[in-house]
Amino acid sequence: MKCAVIGAGSWGTALAHHLASTGREVLIFAREPEVAEEINLHRRNSLYLPDIELLPMEATTDYERLFSPFEIYVWAVPTQKSRPLLSTIYRNIDLATPMVIASKGIENNSLMLLHQLFAEILGPHANLAVLSGPSFAKEVVQAAPTAVTIASTKPRTGAGVQAIFSNDTFRAYTSSDLTGVELCGAVKNVIAIASGICSEMGLGCNATAALITRGLAEITRLVVKCGGEEQTTSGLAGVGDLLLTCTGGLSRNRMVGQRLARGEKLAEIVESMAMVAEGVQTTQSTWELAQKLDVDMPITAELYQVLFAGKPVEQGIHDLMTRRLKSERWFS
Numbered sequence: 270m271k272c273a274v275i276g277a278g279s280w281g282t283a284l285a286h287h288l289a290s291t292g293r294e295v296l297i298f299a300r301e302p303e304v305a306e307e308i309n310l311h312r313r314n315s316l317y318l319p320d321i322e323l324l325p326m327e328a329t330t331d332y333e334r335l336f337s338p339f340e341i342y343v344w345a346v347p348t349q350k351s352r353p354l355l356s357t358i359y360r361n362i363d364l365a366t367p368m369v370i371a372s373k374g375i376e377n378n379s380l381m382l383l384h385q386l387f388a389e390i391l392g393p394h395a396n397l398a399v400l401s402g403p404s405f406a407k408e409v410v411q412a413a414p415t416a417v418t419i420a421s422t423k424p425r426t427g428a429g430v431q432a433i434f435s436n437d438t439f440r441a442y443t444s445s446d447l448t449g450v451e452l453c454g455a456v457k458n459v460i461a462i463a464s465g466i467c468s469e470m471g472l473g474c475n476a477t478a479a480l481i482t483r484g485l486a487e488i489t490r491l492v493v494k495c496g497g498e499e500q501t502t503s504g505l506a507g508v509g510d511l512l513l514t515c516t517g518g519l520s521r522n523r524m525v526g527q528r529l530a531r532g533e534k535l536a537e538i539v540e541s542m543a544m545v546a547e548g549v550q551t552t553q554s555t556w557e558l559a560q561k562l563d564v565d566m567p568i569t570a571e572l573y574q575v576l577f578a579g580k581p582v583e584q585g586i587h588d589l590m591t592r593r594l595k596s597e598r599w600f601s
């Protein structure tokens with residue numbers, strides 16, 4: 270049976286290519302007709318994944334094609350665009366088919382993670398899994414060794430999805446902690462923007478190491494408060510993806526931070542990017558969630574002020590460094 274990948278941006282295309290590399294037939298749903306046409310005619314997606322020759326796959330812009338039987342669905346649509354698309358197709362997709370959520374973010378206003386959004390729209394019988402972890406799309410299509418986490422509350426679904434994705438260059442581990450895995454994947458993008466600022470301002474390696482460590486501390490507090498497992502934050506979806514995105518040159522979120530530090534306006538940066546940097550909207554959601562749940566997230570709070578309230582970056586850094594002195598214990 271075919272796999273269906275929904276979303277033909279960099280990540281959806283990379284995952285479709287990876288599934289094709291395991292010998293599977295793949296249907297990929299694209300929003301833009303020119304993207305579908307280029308994949309079908311030239312095996313390329315120059316808008317979202319340039320300079321890569323893709324393995325054979327079929328692309329379509331017709332969402333009714335998603336209503337046939339599939340082995341799995343893979344969801345790679347930006348978080349803030351997910352509700353409208355899912356609401357359009359949900360009545361006609363097979364609930365028993367595993368839905369593997371590969372997007373990373375927290376929906377604005379509702380403050381929902383995607384597995385919560387999917388459960389709300391698809392209902393309690395939805396067969397959900399989350400794929401997260403350190404995995405730049407470009408490296409996955411280049412078959413560079415990659416390890417990820419597959420979370421599902423259904424052991425059979427988790428193991429099935431793990432088997433489908435794993436091969437000798439792509440290794441998936443299972444987890445039952447949907448909330449922890451998703452929150453880690455979402456909030457690391459917030460810390461990655463801050464890391465891009467640090468790097469561009471030349472604040473040094475000490476600052477980056479401190480940012481990653483204290484970023485992990487605030488992610489952990491949020492995960493635990495939301496009912497996730499503390500241990501998840503030291504896994505691939507947690508510290509793994511945080512390290513990758515805060516230090517890797519391929520990160521779009523880190524790039525947003527670098528451009529902010531160069532003095533560009535957030536609106537101009539977002540407008541000029543063909544691809545999504547989820548951390549921008551996720552900063553808003555995370556800040557609201559932290560306030561609602563009374564979780565101390567100082568880096569997120571300062572970044573929120575910089576992104577959305579015009580606070581100068583230098584002031585944000587000063588305010589972070591001169592906060593009340595405290596114990597290093599994450600929950601103090």
Ligand SMILES: NC(=O)C1=CN([C@@H]2O[C@H](COP(=O)(O)OP(=O)(O)OC[C@H]3O[C@@H](n4cnc5c(N)ncnc54)[C@H](O)[C@@H]3O)[C@@H](O)[C@H]2O)C=CC1
Nearest residue numbers: 277278279280281300317345350372373405406544545547
């Ligand atoms: N690119 C990467 O290396 C990775 C990305 N992710 C996550 O995957 C998700 C998707 O990211 P990318 O593919 O990188 O983004 P992208 O910006 O490369 O592509 C976004 C895709 O979503 C489509 N889209 C945009 N608005 C839409 C709408 N209203 N309805 C339907 N489709 C719409 C676009 O046409 C495009 O195909 C994000 O949540 C991202 O954080 C996760 C792991 C790795």
Ligand SMILES: O=C(CO)COP(=O)(O)O
Nearest residue numbers: 402403404405520521522
């Ligand atoms: O999530 C990612 C890698 O795991 C991709 O990060 P960016 O969206 O910052 O490029």
